[in-house]
Amino acid sequence: MPRRVVILGATGSVGLQALDVVARSDGELTICGLAAGTAWEPLLEQALRLGVRRIALADADAAARAAEAWTDGEVLSGPDGIVALITESGADLVLNAIVGAAGLLASVATLGEGIDLALANKESLVVGGELITQLAEATGARILPVDSEHAALHQLIAGERPGSVLKLILTASGGPFRGFSPAALADVEVADALAHPTWSMGAKITIDSATLMNKGLEVIEAHHLFGTPYEEIDVVVHPQSIVHSLVQLIDGATLAHLGYPDMRVPIAYALHHPERAELPVAPLDLATLGSLTFEAPDVEAFPCLALARAAGRAGGTAPCVLNAANEVAVHAFLTDQIAFTRIPEVIETALAALGAGGWGMVHSFDMLTAADAEARAVAAEAVRSASAR
Ligand SMILES: NC(=O)c1ccc[n+]([C@@H]2O[C@H](COP(=O)([O-])OP(=O)(O)OC[C@H]3O[C@@H](n4cnc5c(N)ncnc54)[C@H](OP(=O)(O)O)[C@@H]3O)[C@@H](O)[C@H]2O)c1
Incomplete structure (x- = not known):
C-alpha cells in the first residue's frame, strides 16, 4: 500500500521539492491533500496534475476563487480548512512546510490526530516546543525532522544510547554576510540578503540565515526534538554546507553527516522513513571538494543567535x-x-x-x-x- 501524504505549503520551496520526491517514489508515496496560503492557481494546477481531490487555502479570498474555478474538486478555506484537510484525510504522514508560526495549528492537528509529522516548519517547535512534544508522546505520533541539520542528527543519534552523546553540533553556512563587520551590515540591501551562498529557499528563512536567527531557531528546535539541554548544543560555521551536523560522543569519537546541499535528501528521509529512496543526487566527492572549513559564529555582528539561545533558555x-x-x-x-x-x-x-x-x-x-x-x-x-x- 502506498503511504498517503498530505503536503502543507505545497507551493513553497520545500513543498515543491517534496512533490519531486513523491514523483520519484515509484508509487510508494501518494498525495491525498495539498495546502497553501494564497497561491491558489499553482495549488490548483498541482491538484489537477496529481489527481488530488481536496485542497485547502489559508486565505479565504484565494479559497473562494479556487472553489469558483474548480467545480470537480473540494476547496477548504482558512486555517480551519487546513485542519479539516489533515484530520479527514486518512493520511499516514503530513509534511508541514508552511512558513512561520502559522504552521503551529497544523502541527497540533496532525499530532493530535496521531498522524506522523514530517516537520519542516521549525517555528512549530520554537513557539510551542513543550506542548508539541507532549502531544506527540500522548498520541504516539512521530516527529520526523525535515530541516537538514536535524534530519542529520536524527540519523547520527539513532544508534546511540542517550548517555553516550556529549554534544550536538549544528553547522551554519554563515549566510551571505559571513565576515561582514557590524558597520558593513548597516548598508546591506534586501537583494544581497536574499542571495544565499549555498541553499535556495523561501524568502523568510533566507533572511533568517543571513541574520543567523535561523541557526538560533534551530538550536531551540534541536532542544525540543532531542530533549538536549541548551549547553549541549553547539553551532559551528561551515561555509560549504557539506557537513550538516555532528555529534560528539563520550569516548572521544565525533560522528558527522555529509552530503551536497539538496533539501530533497532530508525531505525523502522523512517521507520514506525508515526506508531509503534513490535520488538523483551526486555521491560526495571529497577529493574534488578539496577542503572543508569551519569557524566560530560571529555573535557580535549577528546578535540573533544569542537572542534565540537566551529566549530558549528563558x-x-x-x-x-x-x-x-x-x-x-x-x-x-x-x-x-x-x-x-x-x-x-x-x-x-x-x-x-x-x-x-x-x-x-x-x-x-x-x-x-x-x-x-x-x-x-x-x-x-x-x-x-x-x-x-
Ligand atoms: N526552504 C528550505 O530549504 C528550508 C529548509 C529547512 C527548513 N525550512 C522550513 O520550512 C518552512 C517552509 O520554508 P520554505 O522555504 O519552503 O518557505 P516558502 O518557499 O516561503 O513557502 C511557504 C509555504 O507556506 C505557505 N503558507 C504561507 N502562509 C501560510 C498560511 N498562513 N497557511 C498555510 N500555508 C501558508 C505558502 O503558500 P503561498 O505560496 O500561497 O504563499 C508556501 O506554500 C519554514 O518553516 C522553513 O524554516 C525550509
Whole structure:
C-alpha cells in the first residue's frame, strides 16, 4: 500500500521539492491533500496534475476563487480548512512546510490526530516546543525532522544510547554576510540578503540565515526534538554546507553527516522513513571538494543567535515572542521599512517589553496565540519607530 501524504505549503520551496520526491517514489508515496496560503492557481494546477481531490487555502479570498474555478474538486478555506484537510484525510504522514508560526495549528492537528509529522516548519517547535512534544508522546505520533541539520542528527543519534552523546553540533553556512563587520551590515540591501551562498529557499528563512536567527531557531528546535539541554548544543560555521551536523560522543569519537546541499535528501528521509529512496543526487566527492572549513559564529555582528539561545533558555512564552517579533522584523526588512541591523533591535525590544515581569509557563496553545499577538503588536511599534529614525 502506498503511504498517503498530505503536503502543507505545497507551493513553497520545500513543498515543491517534496512533490519531486513523491514523483520519484515509484508509487510508494501518494498525495491525498495539498495546502497553501494564497497561491491558489499553482495549488490548483498541482491538484489537477496529481489527481488530488481536496485542497485547502489559508486565505479565504484565494479559497473562494479556487472553489469558483474548480467545480470537480473540494476547496477548504482558512486555517480551519487546513485542519479539516489533515484530520479527514486518512493520511499516514503530513509534511508541514508552511512558513512561520502559522504552521503551529497544523502541527497540533496532525499530532493530535496521531498522524506522523514530517516537520519542516521549525517555528512549530520554537513557539510551542513543550506542548508539541507532549502531544506527540500522548498520541504516539512521530516527529520526523525535515530541516537538514536535524534530519542529520536524527540519523547520527539513532544508534546511540542517550548517555553516550556529549554534544550536538549544528553547522551554519554563515549566510551571505559571513565576515561582514557590524558597520558593513548597516548598508546591506534586501537583494544581497536574499542571495544565499549555498541553499535556495523561501524568502523568510533566507533572511533568517543571513541574520543567523535561523541557526538560533534551530538550536531551540534541536532542544525540543532531542530533549538536549541548551549547553549541549553547539553551532559551528561551515561555509560549504557539506557537513550538516555532528555529534560528539563520550569516548572521544565525533560522528558527522555529509552530503551536497539538496533539501530533497532530508525531505525523502522523512517521507520514506525508515526506508531509503534513490535520488538523483551526486555521491560526495571529497577529493574534488578539496577542503572543508569551519569557524566560530560571529555573535557580535549577528546578535540573533544569542537572542534565540537566551529566549530558549528563558523558556515559557519567550521563544514564542522571539519568533513573532522576528517574523514582523523580517517582513519589515523585506518590504524596505527597516535596515538589516534593525532586525535584532526589534526582537530585543519585544523581548524586553514582554519579559519584564518574567516568563510564565505555557499551559495551553491559547496562551501562545495571545503571546504571539502581543509580540507582533510591540514589534510593529518598534518597526514604526525604527523606520521614523
Ligand atoms: N526552504 C528550505 O530549504 C528550508 C529548509 C529547512 C527548513 N525550512 C522550513 O520550512 C518552512 C517552509 O520554508 P520554505 O522555504 O519552503 O518557505 P516558502 O518557499 O516561503 O513557502 C511557504 C509555504 O507556506 C505557505 N503558507 C504561507 N502562509 C501560510 C498560511 N498562513 N497557511 C498555510 N500555508 C501558508 C505558502 O503558500 P503561498 O505560496 O500561497 O504563499 C508556501 O506554500 C519554514 O518553516 C522553513 O524554516 C525550509
